Amino acid sequence: MKSKIYNPWFLAPLVLVYAALFLIPMIISFFFSMTIWTLTEFRFVGLYNFKTFFSEYSLRIGVKNTLLYAALTCGFKAIFGLALAVLLTSPMKTKNLIRSILFFPNLVSTIAVGMIFSSMMHPSRGLFNSLLGALGIAGPDWLGNASLALFSVIAVDVWKGVGVATVIYVAGLMAIPETYYEAASIDGAGGFQRFRMITLPLVQSSINTVIVLAFIGGIRTFDLIWTMTKGGPGFATDTMASIIYKQYAYGFYGLSTAGNVIMFLLIAAIVFPLYRFLISLEVDV
Amino acid sequence: MMKKKNRYLWIDIIAVVASIIIFIVPFYFIFLNSIKDRREAGLMNLTLPTTIHFENYLEVLSTQKFMLIRAFCNSVLITAGSIVLLILVCSLGGYVLQRITGKLTGAVNFVILVGLMLPPAILPTIWVMNGLGIYRTLFGIILVEVALNIPFTTMLFRGYAASIPREIEEAAYVDGCGPWRMFVQIIFPLFIPVTATVTVLSSVNIFNDFVNPLYFLPGGKNPTVQLTLYNFMGRYDSAWHLLFANVVLITIPPLILFIFFNRKIVSGITAGAVKG
Numbered sequence: 001m002k003s004k005i006y007n008p009w010f011l012a013p014l015v016l017v018y019a020a021l022f023l024i025p026m027i028i029s030f031f032f033s034m035t036i037w038t039l040t041e042f043r044f045v046g047l048y049n050f051k052t053f054f055s056e057y058s059l060r061i062g063v064k065n066t067l068l069y070a071a072l073t074c075g076f077k078a079i080f081g082l083a084l085a086v087l088l089t090s091p092m093k094t095k096n097l098i099r100s101i102l103f104f105p106n107l108v109s110t111i112a113v114g115m116i117f118s119s120m121m122h123p124s125r126g127l128f129n130s131l132l133g134a135l136g137i138a139g140p141d142w143l144g145n146a147s148l149a150l151f152s153v154i155a156v157d158v159w160k161g162v163g164v165a166t167v168i169y170v171a172g173l174m175a176i177p178e179t180y181y182e183a184a185s186i187d188g189a190g191g192f193q194r195f196r197m198i199t200l201p202l203v204q205s206s207i208n209t210v211i212v213l214a215f216i217g218g219i220r221t222f223d224l225i226w227t228m229t230k231g232g233p234g235f236a237t238d239t240m241a242s243i244i245y246k247q248y249a250y251g252f253y254g255l256s257t258a259g260n261v262i263m264f265l266l267i268a269a270i271v272f273p274l275y276r277f278l279i280s281l282e283v284d285v
Numbered sequence: 286m287m288k289k290k291n292r293y294l295w296i297d298i299i300a301v302v303a304s305i306i307i308f309i310v311p312f313y314f315i316f317l318n319s320i321k322d323r324r325e326a327g328l329m330n331l332t333l334p335t336t337i338h339f340e341n342y343l344e345v346l347s348t349q350k351f352m353l354i355r356a357f358c359n360s361v362l363i364t365a366g367s368i369v370l371l372i373l374v375c376s377l378g379g380y381v382l383q384r385i386t387g388k389l390t391g392a393v394n395f396v397i398l399v400g401l402m403l404p405p406a407i408l409p410t411i412w413v414m415n416g417l418g419i420y421r422t423l424f425g426i427i428l429v430e431v432a433l434n435i436p437f438t439t440m441l442f443r444g445y446a447a448s449i450p451r452e453i454e455e456a457a458y459v460d461g462c463g464p465w466r467m468f469v470q471i472i473f474p475l476f477i478p479v480t481a482t483v484t485v486l487s488s489v490n491i492f493n494d495f496v497n498p499l500y501f502l503p504g505g506k507n508p509t510v511q512l513t514l515y516n517f518m519g520r521y522d523s524a525w526h527l528l529f530a531n532v533v534l535i536t537i538p539p540l541i542l543f544i545f546f547n548r549k550i551v552s553g554i555t556a557g558a559v560k561g
Contacts, residue, residue, distance in 0.1 A: 005454050006384045007464035011393060014378030014435060017370075021432035022400055025413050029406035039412055087300065094297045100547055101304045107539040107550075108312075109493035111511045112532045115518060116311050119525060125329045127314060159307070164554060171555035220404045223495045227515065244407065248500075253408050260406045271402055 026264070033258040042254070049258035058235045062243040063262070069154055069239055070218030076158040077214045078207060081165025086199070088166065089173045099170070103163035110160070114227030117156045118143065121228075143229050146236040153228050153237060157221065165210045172206030173199065201283045208278040212271060219267055240266070312536075319529035326526035341530040353531065356513040361538075363423060363498075363509065364491045367430040368484055371438055374431060375483070376476055379442025380468065384451075400436035405429075407500050414501065426502045430491050438483050441556065445479040446472075482553035485546045489539050510535040 033049055035042040053059045084102065088095045105113060120127040121142035129139030142152040176199065184194050222241035225231065231238035231246065238246075240263045247256035310331075318326045319341060321334040346353050382390050410429065411420055419425030449472065457467055495511040502509065508516070514531050521527055543550065 005458050005464060005467065006381055008381060008385060008389065010377040010381040010464070010468070011390075013374045014439065015393060017374060017428060017432050018397070018400070018435045020413060020417070021410055021429055022405060022435070023396060025406045025409035026403065028412075029409045032409055032412070037408075039408070039415065087296070090296070091293055092297050092300065093293070094301050098300055098304050099551070101308050103547075103551065104312075104543065105308060107489050107493075107543045108536050109495065109511050109514075109539075111493075111495045111514050112536055115514065115528060115532055116315055119329055119529075120311065120314065122329060125327070127329065127331065130330060167551050167554050216402055227518065241404075245499075248408060257406065257408050260404070260408070264403050264406075267402055267404075 029257050029260055029264075032254060033261040035254045037254040037257070038251075039253060045254070049255045050262070052255060053258055053262060058238070059243055059259075061235050062238045062240050062259075063266070065150060065237060066219055066221075066239040066241075066263075066266070069150065069157075069221055070215050072151075072154050073157045073161065073218045073221075074211055074214035076154075077162050077165040078210050080158065080162050081169050081210055082203070082207070084162065084166045085169030085173055086195070088170055099166070102166055105160045106163050108160075110223040111227050113156065113160050114224050117152075117159075118228050121152060144233055146233045149229050149233060150237045153224055156228065157218075157224055160224075161214065161217070165214065168210050168213075169203060169206050172203045176202045204278075204282045208275070208282065211278060212275055215274065216267060216271060219263065219270075315529050315532050319526060319533045321526055323524060323526050326529060327523065329525065338526070341526050342534065345527050345530045345534065348527070352508060353510070353513050353534065356508040356510045359423065359507055360492055360509045360511075363426055363430065364488050366423070366427040367434070367491050368487050370427065370431045371434055371487060372480055372483060375435060375438040375442050376473060376480065377468065378435075379439045380446045380472055380476075382439065383443045383446035397436045397439055400433075401440075405433060411501065421502060421504060421507070423502070423507065426498060429497055429501050430494065433497070434487055434490070438487065441479055441483055441553070442476065444556065445476065449475050482549055482556065485542060485549050486553045489542060489550070492538060 032042065034046055035044050036048075037043075088099055088102075092098075121129075123129060123139070123141040123144055126139075126142070128142065132139035140148055143149050180198050180202075181194055184198055189197065220241060221239055222245065225237055225239055225242050226245065229237040231242045240259060244256050244259040244263070247253075247259060314331060317331065317334065318329065320337050320339055322336065322338050325334060378393075382394060414420035414425050414429075417425075419428065453471060454467060457471055462471070493511065494509075495515065498509045498512050499515075502512075505516070514528075514535055517528055517531055
């Protein structure tokens with residue numbers, strides 16, 4: 001009876017589009033990453049592109065920056081988001097308003113956000129340094145200083161993305177039955193104890209979602225970096241994705257695809273084990 | 286008791302002030318400077334404009350032979366086309382994936398999960414699109430947006446299908462209803478809530494997308510609004526008033542969606558995230 005109610009052919013359009021424009025390109029990328037490639041012609045060169053990638057500083061630094069970027073944006077979003085969500089599930093009157101305000105930057109395109117902050121981080125005229133100047137502090141060149149630029153972009157990423165983390169946490173927090181807290185209070189647990197022993201374990205699955213989403217997003221980051229610094233100054237803010245774009249723009253298609261493959265492997269090597277570990281922290285209610 | 290109430294009042298006040306300073310001021314700054322003249326906008330401060338210049342908006346719209354208007358049309362077309370296709374493809378697929386459990390659906394589920402994690406392989410995608418003759422076309426970018434949004438959207442539909450009781454379908458089957466009619470007349474209408482979520486979430490995503498048009502729709506002929514802003518940044522880096530006006534203009538469509546569908550967006554994100 002089942003096969004007559006449900007027609008497996010319903011899956012065909014999905015499989016067709018997904019295979020043609022996601023799966024097949026992904027699979028053949030492993031082959032083209034080992035070639036010198038012009039889109040029309042290719043020459044097989046084995047692991048040459050990968051060797052180049054890891055032997056040149058300007059390319060290698062992308063891996064380091066990407067990992068730093070992913071770890072920091074993910075960590076800050078996970079922590080700030082949780083703090084904000086706890087605040088926004090307290091008996092505040094304005095919590096709905098603040099949730100909306102917090103979430104709004106997510107709806108603005110990353111390009112626009114990058115533009116807004118690039119202008120506010122302008123070294124001489126930008127809003128940040130004007131305010132610091134008024135306090136008598138000489139502001140830094142937020143995006144032009146090689147040791148600071150990556151962190152400036154990370155801060156903007158957290159500013160834009162903390163709203164999503166908060167929303168996910170709020171949903172998790174609201175699912176915790178109020179009676180648990182009441183019981184704990186009767187047993188004499190203080191605020192911190194209640195957070196540590198009830199909130200934290202029961203919100204673990206939300207924490208996992210936030211961490212995995214933010215980490216993957218961080219490894220794939222491109223548009224914010226590209227609009228704010230274009231990978232500069234020097235290569236100080238180049239990430240995997242910006243290097244993939246640069247090599248594509250220079251016409252090194254094989255090398256660019258190798259960058260893509262390295263990004264796959266990086267995500268697979270970190271996110272899958274991370275996810276397993278996080279799942280093991282979850283408790284059954 | 287009174288003390289506690291007072292404490293929350295203070296938390297309210299501090300939280301509102303802080304969120305205004307941190308999250309609203311940047312947008313206020315952009316709007317304010319978008320109606321200043323060139324020189325005042327270049328100072329990039331928060332003082333009120335001495336004269337108001339709403340004509341900046343007209344100038345941005347009309348520059349380069351009304352490029353931005355064409356970009357708006359393209360972006361709206363891409364967004365609408367992608368969403369219609371996405372809903373069609375994923376509602377059918379997600380439904381069947383939830384109902385049939387077998388080797389085939391298991392495999393499809395797995396590769397979709399992979400798509401949630403891994404980024405697209407860009408140049409091979411261009412290579413495939415070239416082969417299909419859809420590279421640098423609006424239709425091509427629509428298909429790419431659909432392919433890349435399939436994992437998340439299918440998950441939403443699959444999750445929602447679980448809440449629809451099979452008894453409805455079994456009764457319809459006994460009454461002689463085939464799979465297609467069943468889907469069109471019974472299941473799809475029940476999918477309306479999740480379809481609305483998908484529409485709102487994906488339209489923001491696709492309208493705001495920069496990376497895919499940059500790769501798959503290059504060249505100045507068919508710009509999207511995000512590409513136009515990006516190109517303006519390179520070209521008019523001293524005309525801040527025009528850049529700011531451009532930002533305001535391309536933020537209006539998501540802003541409208543946000544005002545009307547605030548709750549829907551938030552519930553959609555949590556539904557997708559928690560099930561993921």
